[in-house]
Amino acid sequence: MALLNKRTANHFPSHIDSDKLPANVGYDPRGKGRWYYRKSSGRNNRGTAFRFGSSDTTLAEIWQQVEAIETDTVGTFKGISLKFQESRDWSRLAKRTQDNYLKLHKSICATKTKTGTLLGDIALDAWTPGTVRRYLETRAKASESVATAEIRYIKRVFSWAISMDYYLKPNPAKEIKLTRLNPLRTHYVQDADYYLTIAVAPLLVGLAAHMAYLTGRRRTDILNLHRSQLTNDGIEFEENKTGKLTVVAWSDELRDTVEILKSEAGDSVFLFPRRGSPSEPMTDSAFDTAWQRVRTRVRTEGGTPCQFKDIRAKHASDLETDDEASLSLRHSGRSVTRRHYRRRPTKVVSLR
Incomplete structure (x- = not known):
């Protein structure tokens, strides 16, 4: 011994x-x-x-x-990253997030250092805040957005590894400051643009947009809507991003929209079934393609195209108060709601 x-x-x-x-x-x-x-x-x-x-x-x-x-035992970033991908935390991530993380993992691990060693194969004890900072500055020369995403992934992997006792030093990426790359989005979808979007969109795409406006739910939660979520009280949404359970109460318009969806879905258990595979929900990639065509059509018709997530912001903006909007979006405080989702311009009177 x-x-x-x-x-x-x-x-x-x-x-x-x-x-x-x-x-x-x-x-x-x-x-x-x-x-x-x-x-x-x-x-x-x-x-x-x-x-x-x-x-x-x-x-x-x-x-x-x-x-x-x-x-x-794992002793490299590649090792703890692969372990993270086998974990329960990973299994709870949305499929789209997992796919993005896999791309980031591949890019980080394949990067060569000055000595010719792959970054993913460097011993964990050799990782320092300076290592992460130098990586950020090098990658940012090609793409700041990609560099920022990769540093966020590095930070998350080390945080998970620390929680699992794979790594017992402070997180080397914790103190790395990331610059906000995108300005705060403030676009408010005007009613005319919203109704034009619904009018030119294919039926299911337009109904998805209208469901997002009526319920304030995210796109993933809308596209994965299952018949079992339809209850006497309303539609039950277990939010993919947060895991929170929200029941959106029925309104006449919401009932009418769901009835159309049920009719279009036929025997599928999903209200937005995948074309050619009705036992599965519509994929994000298929919806992305259709939505880009809708945006082009709106622009051709003289309207202002919007991103799909802008419709969630329109839902929040069209509610009467910050409290109502915060409650509907299930935010823990009003500050996030006001900053990111309450976009309707404030009207004031002139002096004369």
Whole structure:
């Protein structure tokens, strides 16, 4: 046995025979007690500590944990990024977010350093705020938006790794300041432009836009609308982004819109079924293509085209008060609602 901290040996739980412990195992008696393991010993070569168990952990369980750590240890950014992609946190992300993250992972890991080593293969202990900053400045020369997205992903992966004890230093990307790339969007969709958009859009696309306006829900939640969400009280939405459950109460117009959707969907359980595959919802890419055509048509007709998310802002803007808008969008405070979604211009009277 090779204890990392011999001073703690006297504090081992009474049911543990210290002579039978694996090498490089230590015990922290504080609180409920925690065991920890390092892959090597010595002040200059101790490496990352992996904490597990409690005072009740048996000797057999300690051996099992050490063996699992030995085979599961990751020491590079590529390693912790891949682990993140196998995690429960990852499984709860929207498919579109996962796809974007996979692209960022590939780009980051494939970047070569000055020494010719791939960034994804650099040891975790070599990552510093300076490493991240230099990467940001280099990538920003080609594209600031891509650089910003990649740094956000690096920050998220390290944050997750810290929570899982894969990385025990401060997050090297935490203090990196990212410049706001896009100005605050303030476009308010005028009624004439909104109704023109609905008129020139294909039926399902126009109905999706109208549902977004009536309910204030995001596009993903609209396109994945399932018949089981239709209740006596209204439409139940479990928001894909936040997981919050919202029930949008019925109005005559909302009922009429849903009835049209049910008729168009036929036997599909989804109100916006995928063309050729009615057992699946419409894909984001298919909707994106259709929406771009709608924007072009609106411009041709002399209107001002809008982004689909502008319709959610129109919903919030057309409500009477900030409180109503904040409640409808399920924001925790009014500041986000006012800043990003209340876009209707304020009218004031002139002095004369």
